[in-house]
Amino acid sequence: SAVISQKPSRDICQRGTSLTIQCQVDSQVTMMFWYRQQPGQSLTLIATANQGSEATYESGFVIDKFPISRPNLTFSTLTVSNMSPEDSSIYLCSGLDSLAKNIQYFGAGTRLSVL
Amino acid sequence: GDSVTQMEGPVTLSEEAFLTINCTYTATGYPSLFWYVQYPGEGLQLLLKATKADDKGSNKGFEATYRKETTSFHLEKGSVQVSDSAVYFCALSDRNQAGTALIFGKGTTLSVSS
Numbered sequence A: 001s002a003v004i005s006q007k008p009s010r011d012i013c014q015r016g017t018s019l020t021i022q023c024q025v026d027s028q029v030t031m032m033f034w035y036r037q038q039p040g041q042s043l044t045l046i047a048t049a050n051q052g053s054e055a056t057y058e059s060g061f062v063i064d065k066f067p068i069s070r071p072n073l074t075f076s077t078l079t080v081s082n083m084s085p086e087d088s089s090i091y092l093c094s095g096l097d098s099l100a101k102n103i104q105y106f107g108a109g110t111r112l113s114v115l
Numbered sequence B: 001g002d003s004v005t006q007m008e009g010p011v012t013l014s015e016e017a018f019l020t021i022n023c024t025y026t027a028t029g030y031p032s033l034f035w036y037v038q039y040p041g042e043g044l045q046l047l048l049k050a051t052k053a054d055d056k057g058s059n060k061g062f063e064a065t066y067r068k069e070t071t072s073f074h075l076e077k078g079s080v081q082v083s084d085s086a087v088y089f090c091a092l093s094d095r096n097q098a099g100t101a102l103i104f105g106k107g108t109t110l111s112v113s114s
Helices: none
Strands: A004-007 A010-013 A019-025 A029-037 A043-049 A068-072 A075-080 A089-097 A104-106 A110-114 B003-006 B011-014 B019-021 B023-026 B031-038 B044-050 B056-059 B062-065 B075-077 B086-094 B108-113
Touching: A004 A089, A019 A029, A019 A089, A029 A075, A043 A068, A043 A075, A043 A089, A075 A089, A104 B044, B003 B086, B011 B019, B019 B108, B023 B031, B023 B086, B031 B062, B044 B062
Parallel strands: A010 A110, B011 B108
Antiparallel strands: A004 A019, A019 A075, A029 A043, A029 A089, A068 A075, A089 A104, A089 A110, B003 B023, B019 B075, B031 B044, B031 B086, B044 B056, B056 B062, B062 B075, B086 B108
16 A cells, blocks of 8 residues: 655745645655545545656646645645635645556545634 | 446444445546545555446455446445444546556545544
């Protein structure tokens, strides 16, 4: 199985600022994803992080608001830009195990509060 | 599109009670089915999975059987413990499309008291 480390684990930010979340995997994964979990809700896919190219965003999410990088197979970042209180959520990254088809492993998440 | 429906929570049980959390799905392809668990303050952990009809996933005393005829994947445990208190998510992915993201249900909160 893959072990996924995310940081920061939590942060409190001011409106209008940006926060970059890092996701590190201990082994190569074929795919990496970013999800958002709003308070009391399920997980919603933000985007698929593609190595060396632009991320693929889901409906309702745009690159200007959530720029994503994936410079190599084991690392990705998600930036939440120009934050507002509505961005207060848990952000989780996941990796698809290259040896176990369709099994995703998740980081512990980043709990973001925007004041 | 594909979707997952879970029973509404919270579910409140006494220790050693029997647990069932219902999950049904809608999918155009041939999904793999999963249960993930999220303990307080933590990320999601894979609890069990099943990749085809009639498969039974099991782990830590939890079981779920992939029922294609009823499009269901209900989670069961014969005797719950206080440590099982968590949020449980049913999810699916398209088995025939490698690299697809998961589609999650809304989650069911389980609270077990001693």
